[in-house]
Amino acid sequence: MVVNKVLLSNGAEGLFIKNSRFNTTLVSFNFYLPIDRARVADFALLPFVLTTCSKRYPDFRKLNYKLSKLYGAELTASCEKVGDFQLLKMSISVINDKYTLDNEELTSQAIELLTNLVFEPKTENGGFFASDIEREKRKAIEHIKGEFAEKRIYSKERLISEMYKGLPYGVPKCGRIEDVENITEKSLFGAWEDMLKHSFIRVNVVSDSMPQNLFDTLSERFSSMNRDNITDFSNITPTTHADKVNKIVELESLNQGKLVMGFSCDSYGGDKATADLFVACDIFGGGPYSKLFGNVREKMSLCYYCTARAVRNKGLITVESGIEKENAEKAEKAILEQLSNLQNGILTDSEFESSIMGLTDSLKSYNDSQDALELWYSTRLFDDEIMSPDEFAESLKNVTKETAVKASKGIKLHTVFALLPKEDK
Amino acid sequence: MKREIFESSVGESYVKAVCSSGLTVYVMEKPQFTSSFAIFGTKYGSIDNCFSVNGEKEKCVPDGIAHYLEHKLFESEDGDAFSKFAKTGASANAFTSFDRTCYLFSCSDKFYENLDILLDFVQKPYFTEETVRKEQGIIGQEIKMYDDSPAWRVTFNMLENMYVNHPVKIDIAGTVKSIAKIDHNILYDCYNTFYNPNNMFVCVVGNVDTETVLEMCEKRVSKKQDITIERIFKEEPEAIIKPYVEQKLSVSIPMFCLGFKQRIQSPFRRLKSKVCINLLLEMICGECSPLYERLINEGLINDEFSYEYFNGYNYACVMFSGESSNPKRVSELIKEEIASLRENGLDKKLFSAIKSGVYGDVIRRFNNVNGLCMQLTESAIFDFDMFEEIKLLKTVSCDDVYKRLDIFDYDLSVLSVINPVE
Known part of the structure; x- marks a missing residue:
């Protein structure tokens, strides 16, 4: 696999991730902006409004019809948090021309369609159309409300909002319901203008061959735009350690409780700075060989699932588990005991080697998924040189038991959120 | 061997x-x-x-x-x-x-x-x-x-x-x-x-x-x-138990699942039936369909909306699921659309576009090693050649798909709703 990075203009770059194993070509536009509590909902709604209509395709049925004709080209929109930044993504994936039944040129049509949606929205008098916005606002509000139904997601969101109260990372990625309700035709148009003007832009192409002239055309387009005050990734704000652990308990009408714990870490940042933390977190609660799975779930039967995940760019580790109400305290204690064991170096060669092997194996498999590869590259913002999944896997060879234990010593409990059944059913 | x-x-x-x-x-x-x-x-x-x-x-x-x-x-x-x-x-x-x-x-x-x-x-x-x-x-x-x-x-x-x-x-x-x-x-x-x-x-x-x-x-x-x-299965009567069921759970928006029980004569469905019914579902409420547009514009469904032909040994039904502030209205509109398609026939231009889309989806599956392996298990269970679907997609006609509208019997439909706890 070869990755070519091209500077398209000030604050805009193109990545061509050459990979010949896929039958499809994937192109994505990624816009990065600092999380701003006041405008997060406007920015989050943008990709969804932009990918449902445009000047040329004024309603989503016409647009979907066109996508079907392009052999089911997949148009996707998303909004994610990458550290303290909001990533607005719009992408299209289309089958390669050689698989069409009549030798049609699909790739160029699909890219033209995506470009048209991003840069030529359906607007009038300096605003989006109210009907388009209202439709997407309703869907966004229902999406936010819908997260409450999935208690695993809800509990984690609650933990993050408590842990980062008043901080950009604590702002929900799509904003709050009241923020979405306040979006207007003009405010969204302003967000679109600012997205083009101030965001850092990365255009990713994952394909066997680079679509002709794509980067040249984009380079011309971006250079002609009046872009300034571009998003800067050089200052990352890590998670600060808590003076006192914050514990929140909520009661709901449920059968099973959820226990979610948030930890702050000394290490944070890009891949280079956090390889040790990556391994330490995996030994703690990654695969089935981890301390949490082997002890808290298997030996002690305290929960059906119990996993740890690291958000390395923020220096954050979360542990999620499903528990019985009466086991909440026992499970919390057992989880902390496993962390303490790791911090005290109670770690077998086999646990360590299993983790390195498991992580290496899964990093190598990134090359087999177009979406995973694209996501990998769109979240690499904090290193001067982007490491490929293979290169990062290779760098894990430098992690030792000692360096992993050392990284684990910087992990400290910050916040605990428990969602427990209201009454015994 | x-x-x-x-x-x-x-x-x-x-x-x-x-x-x-x-x-x-x-x-x-x-x-x-x-x-x-x-x-x-x-x-x-x-x-x-x-x-x-x-x-x-x-x-x-x-x-x-x-x-x-x-x-x-x-x-x-x-x-x-x-x-x-x-x-x-x-x-x-x-x-x-x-x-x-x-x-x-x-x-x-x-x-x-x-x-x-x-x-x-x-x-x-x-x-x-x-x-x-x-x-x-x-x-x-x-x-x-x-x-x-x-x-x-x-x-x-x-x-x-x-x-x-x-x-x-x-x-x-x-x-x-x-x-x-x-x-x-x-x-x-x-x-x-x-x-x-x-x-x-x-x-x-x-x-x-x-x-x-x-x-x-x-x-x-x-x-x-x-x-x-x-x-060994006890004989399954044609009828359903009851057409509407509701439960209250900790949700913010009601969820629904509308099912239509299919009358079946043999334990397994043929691949051609599956291909045709999947195309039919796209025609009824896929993203290019008039019904999907109406449901979205009337605020009745969101991106969680989905549909499938659910079938296995001695069972088969069609399911429409999602979140909605008014599941009963969604159910009515789906039934109205089926009735209208029965009466007016299928739009041939739309059928051709949908067939291209589904063909592209099949090609896309070859990108995914895990997904392909799961598909081979389908071949193992139902004993068919997984490539047969590509051939069928090239040959099935609008009429083949239209005929499958007969699987929808309104007397055999069940609407299940999850409402928020008050």
């Missing part, structure tokens, strides 16, 4: 072989990929709770036993399978559905070592009274987790009210009460019945060599005494 080679018009191929043990093996080589995926499965799922072996007396076992076995099979006398896979770096898992139990792994390295572990642990059950009892706690928690899942409950509430006798209405993991009746003797009994190689399959996709995989399966899977399993 008896073998067949299947080739597609898009340059892909796979081999199907039957080992002397009776095990059926499917292998698709994808040398350009880094990773590989393997499944060792048995045609044994949650619906197989009554059966007869070699024509003997009918046996009925507690609900949830196939899933219980899945949990226990990872353990062996010399440590659990997870710890063996941990030594190779593979990612292993298992799942039980209505008609199958599958053990699987994916890896980027040491494929044959991993295949060896997989073939070994599935053939070596090891459980004692004590280890079986211990698992009840973990499975009990898993059941409770699903009881709290509105998406899971809305579907099962629909099935419970659609089927009078068919065990597809029973939760895959059983209930806390039913799993309390499971002990190591029943587990061994079911294992010895359903984990016979002539009821099992291995599917492999990825960076592998077909000959080596076949050779390993031939050598490592031991033949057992041939067995004939007869699945």
Whole structure:
């Protein structure tokens, strides 16, 4: 696999991730902006409004019809948090021309369609159309409300909002319901203008061959735009350690409780700075060989699932588990005991080697998924040189038991959120 | 070893072989990929709770036993399978559905070592009274987790009210009460019945060599005494239990699942029927359809809306699911649209666009090693060539699809709704 990075203009770059194993070509536009509590909902709604209509395709049925004709080209929109930044993504994936039944040129049509949606929205008098916005606002509000139904997601969101109260990372990625309700035709148009003007832009192409002239055309387009005050990734704000652990308990009408714990870490940042933390977190609660799975779930039967995940760019580790109400305290204690064991170096060669092997194996498999590869590259913002999944896997060879234990010593409990059944059913 | 080679018009191929043990093996080589995926499965799922072996007396076992076995099979006398896979770096898992139990792994390295572990642990059950009892706690928690899942409950509430006798209405993991009746003797009994190689399959996709995989399966899977399993189902009446069911759970927006029970004459559906019905569903409410546009514009559905043709051994129905502030209105509009299509026929231009879209989706599937392996398990269970779908997509006509509108009988529809707790 070869990755070519091209500077398209000030604050805009193109990545061509050459990979010949896929039958499809994937192109994505990624816009990065600092999380701003006041405008997060406007920015989050943008990709969804932009990918449902445009000047040329004024309603989503016409647009979907066109996508079907392009052999089911997949148009996707998303909004994610990458550290303290909001990533607005719009992408299209289309089958390669050689698989069409009549030798049609699909790739160029699909890219033209995506470009048209991003840069030529359906607007009038300096605003989006109210009907388009209202439709997407309703869907966004229902999406936010819908997260409450999935208690695993809800509990984690609650933990993050408590842990980062008043901080950009604590702002929900799509904003709050009241923020979405306040979006207007003009405010969204302003967000679109600012997205083009101030965001850092990365255009990713994952394909066997680079679509002709794509980067040249984009380079011309971006250079002609009046872009300034571009998003800067050089200052990352890590998670600060808590003076006192914050514990929140909520009661709901449920059968099973959820226990979610948030930890702050000394290490944070890009891949280079956090390889040790990556391994330490995996030994703690990654695969089935981890301390949490082997002890808290298997030996002690305290929960059906119990996993740890690291958000390395923020220096954050979360542990999620499903528990019985009466086991909440026992499970919390057992989880902390496993962390303490790791911090005290109670770690077998086999646990360590299993983790390195498991992580290496899964990093190598990134090359087999177009979406995973694209996501990998769109979240690499904090290193001067982007490491490929293979290169990062290779760098894990430098992690030792000692360096992993050392990284684990910087992990400290910050916040605990428990969602427990209201009454015994 | 008896073998067949299947080739597609898009340059892909796979081999199907039957080992002397009776095990059926499917292998698709994808040398350009880094990773590989393997499944060792048995045609044994949650619906197989009554059966007869070699024509003997009918046996009925507690609900949830196939899933219980899945949990226990990872353990062996010399440590659990997870710890063996941990030594190779593979990612292993298992799942039980209505008609199958599958053990699987994916890896980027040491494929044959991993295949060896997989073939070994599935053939070596090891459980004692004590280890079986211990698992009840973990499975009990898993059941409770699903009881709290509105998406899971809305579907099962629909099935419970659609089927009078068919065990597809029973939760895959059983209930806390039913799993309390499971002990190591029943587990061994079911294992010895359903984990016979002539009821099992291995599917492999990825960076592998077909000959080596076949050779390993031939050598490592031991033949057992041939067995004939007869699945026994009480006769299923045509009618449903009741057309509307509601439950209150901790949700913010109501969820719904609208099902239409299909009258069926034989245990399995033909591939052509499946292809046509999937196209028909796209015509009724796919993203290009007038109904989808109306439902979105009237604020009745959101991006969670989905539909599927759900079918297996002796059961088949169409399901429409999603979140809605007014599930009853969604149900009415779907029924109105079906009636209108019956009367006015299908839009040929739209049909052609939808067919292109579905064809592209099929091509896209070849990007995904794991997905392809799951598809081969469908071929193993239903005994069809997975490339047949590509051929069918080129040949099915608008009329073929129109005819499938007869599967919708409004008297056999069930609407299940999850409402918020007040």
